[in-house]
Amino acid sequence: MRILVAATIAGALVVTGCTTNPYTGESQVSKGAYGAAIGAALGCGVAAATTKKGKRDDRCLQGAAIGGVAGGGVGVYMDTQEKKLRDRLAGVGVGVQRDKSTGAINLVMPGNITFATAQSSVRADFYPVLDAVADVLKEYKDTTITVSGHTDNVGADAYNQKLSQDRAGSVSSYLVSRGVAAARVSSVGYGKSYPIASNNDEAGRSQNRRVEVRINPPQQ
Structure with missing residues (x-):
């Protein structure tokens, strides 16, 4: 069950993280969304592994939420830095x-x-x-x-x-x-x-x- 929960959360984060690439004009999944998805899956796994059996699904949800924010944060941090560098170094x-x-x-x-x-x-x-x-x-x-x-x-x-x-x-x-x-x-x-x-x-x-x-x- 907890694997399905993690997969569902991660998939939702990827879908909602679709953006338009400012350099190609194509739709793509942002790196922040990838980071959030990975963080959600890892957060669920760690939380479930350290919780008693009866409460693992609830803890998986909590861990996925925390991990998704943390993972997405790094991705967004690097995304914005990359864009700023591209702007400053153009040409x-x-x-x-x-x-x-x-x-x-x-x-x-x-x-x-x-x-x-x-x-x-x-x-x-x-x-x-x-x-x-x-x-x-x-x-x-x-x-x-x-x-x-x-x-x-x-x-x-x-x-x-x-x-x-x-x-x-x-x-x-x-x-x-x-x-x-x-x-x-x-x-x-x-x-x-x-x-x-x-x-x-x-x-x-x-x-x-x-x-x-x-x-x-x-x-x-």
């Missing part, structure tokens, strides 16, 4: 992606607009872009931020590793200098380990030279 060449499995937001900053060739210092003309990112990060202060550097496969591995780490560190340091709490930010260099395109031509290598800023959802 500047930075990709805004959403990881459906974790809810994280990933900002992809191509190396050619972020750094001078073979340099790790952020270009001065890119400061306004990072300023906009910092503004949003300061507003949504419950997230953590992981900055990762990536290179193509040209050159020695040790050189690429250091360059990627230095570039990630430069972006992290800039965000902190603009008021993002240092405790929220970490950086890592991956060198050539995680290409997103083929390294067999310049077009692909250009995509691989990048810094990514991953904004992780709050932990409940």
Whole structure:
């Protein structure tokens, strides 16, 4: 019975959470609704597992309601943050992606607009872009931020590793200098380990030279 209760609540949350995607014009289920549905199911399960048999269905309903609010809250929090970032970064060449499995937001900053060739210092003309990112990060202060550097496969591995780490560190340091709490930010260099395109031509290598800023959802 409690499985049916949880499924019914979760399904209702998904149906009522349908929205219109502002970028494609298509109807879709909001990420907040997904979060609420998952929270409802988990809330029911935890409540039922810790309650005596005769009262499990009632406790399932209570747990589903609490879990639905909590799960939906994180989803909505990340949804609104994503929209704000898309608005602030429109037309500047930075990709805004959403990881459906974790809810994280990933900002992809191509190396050619972020750094001078073979340099790790952020270009001065890119400061306004990072300023906009910092503004949003300061507003949504419950997230953590992981900055990762990536290179193509040209050159020695040790050189690429250091360059990627230095570039990630430069972006992290800039965000902190603009008021993002240092405790929220970490950086890592991956060198050539995680290409997103083929390294067999310049077009692909250009995509691989990048810094990514991953904004992780709050932990409940």
